[in-house]
Amino acid sequence: MQLNLQREKPTCNCGVFGIYGSQNASLETYYGLHALQHRGQEACGIISKNISPKGNPHFSVHKGEGLVTEVFDDHDIFQKTLAGNAAIGHNRYSTTGAANSLKNIQPFSVNYRLGNLAVAHNGNLTNAKQIREELVNEGAIFQTTSDTEVILHLIARSRLDDQVDQITEAINKLEGAFSLVLMTDDKLIGARDSHAYRPLVIGKLNGSYIITSETCAFDILSAEFIREVEPGEIVVIDDDVLRTGEIKSFHISETTSINHCIFEYIYFSRPDSFIFGHNVDKMRRRLGKVLARNHPVYNEGDEKVIVISVPDSSNTTTLGYQTELEKLGVNCKLEIGLIRSHYIGRTFIQPGQANREIGVKIKFNTVKGVLEGRTVVLIDDSIVRGTTSKQLVKLIRDANPKSIHLRISSSPITHPCFYGMDFPSKEELIAHNFNSNIKDIAEYLGVDSLEYLTIDEMLEAVSEAGRDNFCHACFSGKYPTQVDLKFKKEIYEI
Numbered sequence: 463m464q465l466n467l468q469r470e471k472p473t474c475n476c477g478v479f480g481i482y483g484s485q486n487a488s489l490e491t492y493y494g495l496h497a498l499q500h501r502g503q504e505a506c507g508i509i510s511k512n513i514s515p516k517g518n519p520h521f522s523v524h525k526g527e528g529l530v531t532e533v534f535d536d537h538d539i540f541q542k543t544l545a546g547n548a549a550i551g552h553n554r555y556s557t558t559g560a561a562n563s564l565k566n567i568q569p570f571s572v573n574y575r576l577g578n579l580a581v582a583h584n585g586n587l588t589n590a591k592q593i594r595e596e597l598v599n600e601g602a603i604f605q606t607t608s609d610t611e612v613i614l615h616l617i618a619r620s621r622l623d624d625q626v627d628q629i630t631e632a633i634n635k636l637e638g639a640f641s642l643v644l645m646t647d648d649k650l651i652g653a654r655d656s657h658a659y660r661p662l663v664i665g666k667l668n669g670s671y672i673i674t675s676e677t678c679a680f681d682i683l684s685a686e687f688i689r690e691v692e693p694g695e696i697v698v699i700d701d702d703v704l705r706t707g708e709i710k711s712f713h714i715s716e717t718t719s720i721n722h723c724i725f726e727y728i729y730f731s732r733p734d735s736f737i738f739g740h741n742v743d744k745m746r747r748r749l750g751k752v753l754a755r756n757h758p759v760y761n762e763g764d765e766k767v768i769v770i771s772v773p774d775s776s777n778t779t780t781l782g783y784q785t786e787l788e789k790l791g792v793n794c795k796l797e798i799g800l801i802r803s804h805y806i807g808r809t810f811i812q813p814g815q816a817n818r819e820i821g822v823k824i825k826f827n828t829v830k831g832v833l834e835g836r837t838v839v840l841i842d843d844s845i846v847r848g849t850t851s852k853q854l855v856k857l858i859r860d861a862n863p864k865s866i867h868l869r870i871s872s873s874p875i876t877h878p879c880f881y882g883m884d885f886p887s888k889e890e891l892i893a894h895n896f897n898s899n900i901k902d903i904a905e906y907l908g909v910d911s912l913e914y915l916t917i918d919e920m921l922e923a924v925s926e927a928g929r930d931n932f933c934h935a936c937f938s939g940k941y942p943t944q945v946d947l948k949f950k951k952e953i954y955e956i
């Protein structure tokens with residue numbers, strides 16, 4: 463059995479990257495995907511646009527399963543196979559479509575009436591199944607089981623004569639979450655759904671333009687951040703834009719409500735990125751601060767409370783928690799109590815091996831001297847199934863602390879996500895199984911105390927970005943758009 467501890471966190475999502483107007487387009491896309499590796503580790507791909515000796519534009523592709531460094535392990539590929547001045551790329555976790563199908567690795571491309579077209583998608587289309595059924599009834603033949611493929615079909619079947627008009631027409635038919643980069647023979651196009659669930663940002667690199675998921679992909683290239691793609695906006699980069707510097711922009715639909723995914727701030731985006739108008743680092747620290755204010759752990763007598771994070775995703779939140787706890791007058795210290803191995807890759811473990819404890823031990827170890835005899839506050843961003851948390855608590859318990867207090871910088875996850883984040887089924891969610899009874903969850907995990915942020919507290923923490931501008935459906939069950947709970951299963955089984 464292959465160990466995938468990432469799967470113990472909400473997964474899915476994907477990273478997208480597109481660049482136009484650079485002679486090193488595919489190599490820069492590779493670096494961009496490298497920076498976005500946290501958004502998808504199952505597979506990745508790059509499609510570049512080049513001009514053939516006969517003067518015709520053509521698309522070249524390289525995709526595979528694995529990390530960016532594994533799929534692109536031959537550097538000649540960028541000059542030989544993937545030459546050209548424009549490229550788009552994608553890192554994948556599967557949210558729809560069979561996870562192990564090579565055909566489902568993006569970007570997808572077609573050649574149709576108006577030329578070549580490629581797409582990379584982050585999000586989840588909630589009406590993909592209906593659109594697909596309609597198209598199949600009209601004779602369309604699908605190559606993949608991914609929701610994203612319907613976008614190419616809708617564009618290719620349009621009777622309009624301008625590609626941007628075709629893309630606009632197709633996007634107007636989509637429902638759900640999409641941050642897209644598309645590439646045609648002479649354009650790079652970015653599009654974001656009107657609720658703006660997922661991030662999408664525009665940058666500039668020595669005269670070329672980039673559209674990507676997070677600004678950390680600019681930093682690796684020393685590119686300049688220009689702005690975010692607005693909710694419901696389509697942006698077009700072509701040779702005119704390279705000359706004039708004026709990005710072409712269209713709005714696909716009126717924005718009725720903005721519903722950024724709050725999980726991007728809690729866990730998913732990198733803390734060094736700027737999304738939804740703010741630095742992720744700042745928002746994550748604020749989550750930690752609000753957690754400390756509302757759910758502090760006090761010291762007894764002269765003792766020092768030890769605050770540790772579940773690395774790496776909770777490091778920033780833990781900083782916020784500890785500084786705020788200190789401000790509350792608690793004698794406390796930030797410590798590194800858990801060491802995480804960064805080299806686990808796809809580790810093999812024996813089925814049924816000693817309670818799967820080996821799984822967590824491959825990834826984490828404790829610094830015993832830091833924990834022994836101490837009151838320990840363990841900060842984590844979320845609990846999904848609870849299996850890893852339980853093993854982690856046991857690992858810490860083996861270091862003989864005085865007590866363990868688990869603090870979670872989100873609310874209990876109780877509902878599925880329809881907008882691109884992949885949680886296990888309701889029956890596998892620990893909060894569902896214990897009816898969100900925090901005392902029972904604490905007992906199951908083996909901690910002395912457990913506290914989560916309430917939904918109000920989460921919204922208070924991100925309020926600088928607008929309390930009402932967030933989706934929190936997986937915690938509250940309040941979906942920003944009408945969804946059919948039965949449909950969830952079906953979109954995974956296209």
Ligand code: SF4
Pocket residue numbers: 659722723724725726878879880881882883933934935936937
């Ligand atoms: S349901 Fe949860 S994970 Fe999905 S978009 Fe909303 S907040 Fe994000």
